Amino acid sequence: MKKNNITIKDIANKAGVSKATVSYVINNKPGVSEKIRNKILKIMKEMNYIPNAVARGLAGKKTHYIGLIIPDISDMFYADIIKGVENKTNSNNYLLNLVTTHAEKAKEKQVIDLFTGGIVDGVIIMAYHINEEYIKILKERNVPFVFIDYPFTTNSVYTVTVDNFDGGYKATEYLIKAGCKKIAFLKGSSVAWDSENRFKGYLKALNDYSIKIDDSIIKDANFRREEGYTKTLEILSNKDIDGVFAANDQMALGAMKAIKEKNLNIPEDISVIGFDNIESSKFSEPTLSTVEQPLCKMGEKSVELLLELIDEKKPKSKKISLKTELIKRKSTK
Amino acid sequence: MKKNNITIKDIANKAGVSKATVSYVINNKPGVSEKIRNKILKIMKEMNYIPNAVARGLAGKKTHYIGLIIPDISDMFYADIIKGVENKTNSNNYLLNLVTTHAEKAKEKQVIDLFTGGIVDGVIIMAYHINEEYIKILKERNVPFVFIDYPFTTNSVYTVTVDNFDGGYKATEYLIKAGCKKIAFLKGSSVAWDSENRFKGYLKALNDYSIKIDDSIIKDANFRREEGYTKTLEILSNKDIDGVFAANDQMALGAMKAIKEKNLNIPEDISVIGFDNIESSKFSEPTLSTVEQPLCKMGEKSVELLLELIDEKKPKSKKISLKTELIKRKSTK
DNA sequence: CTGAAAGCGCTTACAG
C-alpha cells in the first residue's frame, strides 16, 4: 500500500517553520507564539492533516494504546468486562486493542508476546494458561500488565477480582434468613476457583448460622444446566431440602426444572438462587434470584490500575477485590 | 515510561551480523544461510526478543491492525458483528482496534480521523453521522475503509449490508402462506432505513399475493416494546387482524402482550413475527418467530472486503448484501 | 520563542 499522506514536514514547509514547532503545536506544548500557533493550526486543518500515530508512538515511547486479552466476546460475561474496559480506556484518551484467545494456550501466549512488544502501553489480561514462570518473562518486558479475575495465590501480579467468597456467603445467608434450613449446593467444578470460593462462602454462612453441613446435598454439576437438572433430581429423590444454591445460573435453571418436575413449588417448597445474573435468569419461570458480578466495574478498575502503572504511580494494593450484588427475584422467599 | 527493551541491534550484535540480517530472519525472507538463520533464531529465543511492532509499522508501512468503529459493545447486535470481525481479523493475522462511539457525531469523526492517521491498515466503520462530504476527505487519506450496514444510496463507498427488503418479504410471505390475510405492520421509525426496507418487502409481498394494503393497520412504533404494545392495542380496538409483522423483536413482544390482554390466542387468532432474533425472543410466551440477521457473517465479510482493499485487489462489487434467515417458532402457525 | 539534529526500532533497496 502506497501512502503519500501529508506529514509534519509538509505542514512545517507550508507554515515556514521547523518540524519541531509543528510538533509543539500538535502536542499543545508551550514555546510557540500565539500567532504562529494559530497559523499552523489553520494550515493543519486546511490540509486535513492527521499526525501519524505510529510515528508518534515510536518517537514518544507512548502509543496510547491499551491491549485487552480476553477469551471470547459473544459471551455477555466477557462483553460486560470489555465494555467496562472500553469505557475507561476511552475516557482517558487511550485506545483499545482487543484480541480474543478462546482460552487456547498457544493463542494466549502469542498475543501476550505481541502486546508486550511495544505496541501498547499496557496490557489487561484475562487468561487461563499463564503460569508464574511466564509472568517472570513478561515482567522483563517493561510493559505493565494487569490480570482480571485470576487467582494468583502469589502476590506477583496486579489483579482485579470478584469477591466470590463474599458472594457465596451473601447468597447463602439470604436463603437462611428466608427460612431455609437444608440448602443444597451445586458446584461448578472442583478445579474452578470461582466456584470453590463461592462454596467456601456457603460453608462459612452455614457455620455462622449453626447449620450442619450435609455432604450428600453438595454436588458437582460442572456449571452446566443439564447436570444441574440431573444432580438436583438425585438430591430430591433422597433428601428433603428447602433451598438450592447453584454456583451459576445455568445450573440453577436446571435445578428449577427438576424441582418443578417433582411437583414442588418454587419458592414455597424450595428456594433457588444462582450466580451471574445471566439474561435468561430474568425470563425463567419463576424469575431467578441470583448474585450479580460487577463485570463492567471490573473492566473499569483494571484500566484504572493499569493507568497508574503506566504513569508509574505506585498503586496502593496489588489486588482489587470487588463485591457482588444480590438480585432478589421470585425464586426465593 | 522508560523502556530499555532488547532491540534488533542487540540481537545483531550478539549474533555478529547486521540488523538487516536479523530483520530478514524475523520476516522469513530468503537470503540468509540456514546456519546463521538458526543461530539468530536461537538468540532471539534466549533473549526473549519481541520485535517492536510500532517500529515495524513505521518502517514497513503496514501495521497489521484493522480498526473497527462501532456504536456500542454491550448490545448483542453489535457484539455479534464484532465477533465476526474479530474472527476474520485474527485468522488473517491482523489485530483489532476496537472503539465505540455511542453513535455520537463528534466521537465518530474523532475516531475516524484517528484511524485514518496511519495507525491501522484499514478501517471498518459502523456510524450514523458520516456524510458524503466527509467520505471525500477520508478517501484522500489513503487508508481503505468499509462501511457496515449503512445505506449509501450513492455508490461512493464499499459497504456490507443486510438485505432487509428480502427479509421483510420473506416474513410477510411466510405469514401469508400460513393463512394470514390482514397483516398489521409495525414500523421502526420513518427515518430508519432498515425498517423502511423491511416495510417495502412487506408491501411487495402483499402485492404479489394480491392482498390489499390497509394503511390503518400500519403503525409507527419507533422500535420500542412499549409502543409496540400501545399501537397494537389501537389496531385491535378498530380492526380485525390475523397477523402482525413488527420491524423488530421488541415491538413484536409488545404486540404479543397487547394481543394476550385482549384474550386473543397466538398464533391461533393472530400470528406474530418479529425481526432480529434477540435473546428474549427465545423465552417469550409463546416463543417468537422472527427474522435473523447474519450479524457475525456481516462482520466477517467486511473484513474480507477490507483485506482485498488493503492488498490492492479490486473487489468485484462495492456492495455486499447478505440474506436473512427466517426463524420459525410458536408465535406463527 | 524557534530550529537543526539526533534518535525511536525497524525495513528495504543497493552494493558487494
Place this chain on the structure above:
DNA sequence: CTGAAAGCGCTTACAG
C-alpha cells in the same frame, strides 16, 4: 549470502 545506509514520521533535548 551479508552489511552499510537511508528512511519511515514523529519527539525531544539542546543551542541560540
